[in-house]
Amino acid sequence: AGLSDPRVHAHSSSWPCAHLLAVRLHMLAIEAGKPKEVDCELSDAAGIADFEFKVPLSVYGSSVMLPILKEVATVSDLLHWKVLPAFWLVVNSVVQIIFMKSLFDISKSAASTLDHETCEHLDDWLLAAAVWVFVVVVLTDLQQSIDMAELYCRQIPTVPESKVLRFRDVDGKLVLTQGGFSVAHKVGVFVFVVLPKICYAFFLLVLGVTYLIFSTTNVDVILNCTALVFIMDIDEFIYSFFSLARERQVLEACPPFVVKDAGQACHWYVWRPLSQAFKLCVSCLLVGLTMGLFSRCGYEAPGSAGLHDDVMPTMTPSVASAAASAVATVVGNATGTFVATTTLVQTATAPVASVGTTLLGGLR
Numbered sequence: 001a002g003l004s005d006p007r008v009h010a011h012s013s014s015w016p017c018a019h020l021l022a023v024r025l026h027m028l029a030i031e032a033g034k035p036k037e038v039d040c041e042l043s044d045a046a047g048i049a050d051f052e053f054k055v056p057l058s059v060y061g062s063s064v065m066l067p068i069l070k071e072v073a074t075v076s077d078l079l080h081w082k083v084l085p086a087f088w089l090v091v092n093s094v095v096q097i098i099f100m101k102s103l104f105d106i107s108k109s110a111a112s113t114l115d116h117e118t119c120e121h122l123d124d125w126l127l128a129a130a131v132w133v134f135v136v137v138v139l140t141d142l143q144q145s146i147d148m149a150e151l152y153c154r155q156i157p158t159v160p161e162s163k164v165l166r167f168r169d170v171d172g173k174l175v176l177t178q179g180g181f182s183v184a185h186k187v188g189v190f191v192f193v194v195l196p197k198i199c200y201a202f203f204l205l206v207l208g209v210t211y212l213i214f215s216t217t218n219v220d221v222i223l224n225c226t227a228l229v230f231i232m233d234i235d236e237f238i239y240s241f242f243s244l245a246r247e248r249q250v251l252e253a254c255p256p257f258v259v260k261d262a263g264q265a266c267h268w269y270v271w272r273p274l275s276q277a278f279k280l281c282v283s284c285l286l287v288g289l290t291m292g293l294f295s296r297c298g299y300e301a302p303g304s305a306g307l308h309d310d311v312m313p314t315m316t317p318s319v320a321s322a323a324a325s326a327v328a329t330v331v332g333n334a335t336g337t338f339v340a341t342t343t344l345v346q347t348a349t350a351p352v353a354s355v356g357t358t359l360l361g362g363l364r
Helices: 017-033 059-068 075-112 124-155 183-213 218-232 234-242 245-253 262-293 317-363
Strands: 163-170 173-180
Touching (some): 059 075, 059 163, 059 183, 059 234, 059 245, 075 183, 075 234, 075 245, 124 218, 124 262, 218 234
């Protein structure tokens, strides 16, 4: 086998046979160690894991991860890698609270001054579409909050004392080798970072749909929906504008945390096949509840589920009777159309029935 290789055969005149065989065996070992080229799907070729969690590129990611991605050696490092990320997180919270307070005041003012006789009746389909888009944005934010909780509380290692994360390059991939959060650090991250983000999403959901309901025109429905989506993305704008380029590069270079323990991913395997249907049902249910339980121009919801039903003027008897008359007219027109169609069908089929009766009589 060794002598049959042309690379070895060229030296056969000067090398002993045992030496030639050792060289050939060494070559075979090298070739056996090379990875075999196999065609496969993109997910397998790219090495995409079943479940992995990336650090969010926002103030919620920079304030938590930057302090454990770099050792602090100088006052400048302390300022840029620990103090300022936490400061921008506080700024984001203050700005979002201001927006929520303004949404509450604006919608309350619109509800208290609403005149059912002169207000413009909004297109129900347009309003439902705008509410659905905003609900999807809010639920997406809640989903990101759940992913953040999984990343910070479970995927990052728990150590006795918080230490900077250390990585090693293994076959072109960064592998976490050292570092992590202490239990107290994880509790603080959940209480002061993840939990406020979840609360903001719930408050904005209620305030946002109320703000959309009291839009004065159909054009305002579209503009208000766009403004609400903008409010949900403020944390990303603050991070992109105020963070240094070096900090953004380090945060983006942080590899995703792959779920390696099957026991930690069992609930994700159950959730994956049901997630899309569940999200669709929840979003549509919230839209239906909003359209049915929140009073607005030309519609007075049963009960007082709306946020500003206590200050919203009730519909006068004339407006209520007009709305009832409009509904009765629509029902009456539909009934009349049905009756007319039935009469037309009976008239058209009368000759056929007459001919059939004659033929039956003849047969008898």
